Amino acid sequence: MTIKITAQQLSMRFKERVLFHIPELSIGPNDAIYLKGDNGVGKTTLLKILSGLLKPTTGKIAQPTSNWLNRFSMRTGRKDVIYLHQSPYLFDGTVYQNIVYGIRYQKESANGKRAQVITALRMVGLETLADEHISVLSGGEKQRVAMARAWILKPSILLMDEPSASLDHESIDRLVVMAKDLLARGSSLVITSHQTNALTDLCRKQWWIKDTTLVESPLLQVIKDTSQEKTYATSNAN
Ligand SMILES: Nc1ncnc2c1ncn2[C@@H]1O[C@H](COP(=O)(O)OP(=O)(O)O)[C@@H](O)[C@H]1O
Ligand SMILES: [Mg+2]
Numbered sequence: 001m002t003i004k005i006t007a008q009q010l011s012m013r014f015k016e017r018v019l020f021h022i023p024e025l026s027i028g029p030n031d032a033i034y035l036k037g038d039n040g041v042g043k044t045t046l047l048k049i050l051s052g053l054l055k056p057t058t059g060k061i062a063q064p065t066s067n068w069l070n071r072f073s074m075r076t077g078r079k080d081v082i083y084l085h086q087s088p089y090l091f092d093g094t095v096y097q098n099i100v101y102g103i104r105y106q107k108e109s110a111n112g113k114r115a116q117v118i119t120a121l122r123m124v125g126l127e128t129l130a131d132e133h134i135s136v137l138s139g140g141e142k143q144r145v146a147m148a149r150a151w152i153l154k155p156s157i158l159l160m161d162e163p164s165a166s167l168d169h170e171s172i173d174r175l176v177v178m179a180k181d182l183l184a185r186g187s188s189l190v191i192t193s194h195q196t197n198a199l200t201d202l203c204r205k206q207w208w209i210k211d212t213t214l215v216e217s218p219l220l221q222v223i224k225d226t227s228q229e230k231t232y233a234t235s236n237a238n
Helices: 043-050 068-075 095-103 110-123 139-151 169-184 226-237
Strands: 005-014 017-027 032-036 081-084 157-160 188-192 205-210 213-218
Touching: 005 043, 017 043, 017 213, 032 043, 043 081, 043 157, 043 188, 081 139, 095 110, 095 139, 110 139, 110 169, 139 169, 157 169, 169 188
Parallel strands: 032 188, 032 205, 081 157, 157 188
Antiparallel strands: 005 017, 205 213
């Protein structure tokens, strides 16, 4: 669960246009990164490169393996880095079928799989919709199904592309529950978003694609505790 990926001299060019050149980057173990940048700077492209869906023009993604166990899990083809698409592709079937699909080859009893899907459905608040056809769900509910399908695979790194675009508060809060659970298990997250929200508040680092490169900076945690806020306000007044 706690893998790290690194890349050097990572660049992407479409014909003559250089989208970005990033001398060095690394994710993990247990990172939470808010990836921001104007429309069209290459956030989606970078996430697709990191997940192996796109090949960069230069550079490649390396996964330093620290021990034989990691090497073994890579050979067995564990899906360690998952890209969660902005408008997820869900197939023609029920909510339950869409989620269980991710673990169809897992060596586990049918009952064990069922229990995992039910846990996932509860976490995203869709347990009463398990047998509904995917087409009757709202956009926010579909995004929650996609998140549940990613969560059930327990990825080491989850790349979330604009997960909160046009989502209601309830759906964002449900995604936060799963994101927090993955972080507690040692996974890393990279989240792109137009505006800050409860999901980006989980992030401890910021990546900003600007002027065709990537700038990294730490993110200060927002003080949520109201008693601390009061203390802060008082000391400010003095
Ligand atoms: N296959 C492609 N061929 C040519 N240009 C592309 C291709 N894919 C993406 N682009 C361009 O790269 C730019 C960055 O796209 P994208 O990564 O989607 O940006 P962002 O997610 O930051 O909005 C856009 O201008 C887009 O048109
Ligand atoms: Mg994008």
